[in-house]
Amino acid sequence: MARRTARKSRRKSRKSKRRGRRSRRQRGGNVAATASPVEPEPEKVVEEVPTEEGPPPQTGGKRKRKRKGKTAKKQKGGKRKLNAFFKAMLAAKKSKAKSFKYKGKTYKGRKHHRLGFIYSKA
DSSP, rough: OOOSSOOOOOOOHHHHHHHHHHHOOOSSSSHHSSSOSSSOOOOOOOHHHHHHHHOOOSSSSOOOOOOOOOHHHHHHHHOOOOHHHHHHEEEEETTOOOOEETTEEEEEEETTTHHHHHEOOO
């Protein structure tokens, strides 16, 4: 019976397969084995006398920058106001009420060992 589909072109040679394996080999290897046995000389520490002008020069590490964004906003303006639902819910929690009403809907609470009450729509 004749083939319905055309055959694929010739198979790739074995050499091309080897090239693929070679490219996947891990690079780098053991750094300790390849390093020279000669130990580096210890650095000489030179103490600098701080001058009257500004802070002493930095010896190492990155300088810490002041954070911009959320933390800066909190310091300037303080906390956001609570919305009306949360105000009503927290007042009910403080008084340990079984339920409270907000916008004509009743929210019933069930006790919670850590949070006091958890309120949900009735």
